[in-house]
Amino acid sequence: MKFTVKHEFKHGFNTYEVGNSHDSDNLDDVSDADVNMFYSAGWADIEGQEPGPEAKPIGAELEVQNVKHNVTAADVGEVK
Numbered sequence: 001m002k003f004t005v006k007h008e009f010k011h012g013f014n015t016y017e018v019g020n021s022h023d024s025d026n027l028d029d030v031s032d033a034d035v036n037m038f039y040s041a042g043w044a045d046i047e048g049q050e051p052g053p054e055a056k057p058i059g060a061e062l063e064v065q066n067v068k069h070n071v072t073a074a075d076v077g078e079v080k
Helices: 030-041
Strands: 002-005 009-011 014-016 021-023 044-046
Touching: 002 030, 009 030, 030 044
Parallel strands: none
Antiparallel strands: 002 021, 002 044, 009 014
8 A cells, every 4th residue: 555654753663754655565564554544643645545634743533443452361350
């Protein structure tokens, strides 16, 4: 999935700079779900889609897909 950076951000060990275009197919640490998150946060535009929302300086509502949560003892109470 091709995307163009609108606001500089870090993902993993990489910094993505404004104006640079990337393709998640060529990046080992960026999935299509990550690109959708960047788009939802207003950090990037996706090629072939309407421009993404404006980035919010104090947080963003992200649409996260295909996330698994590990259940821990703290989630379910004390384990005996």
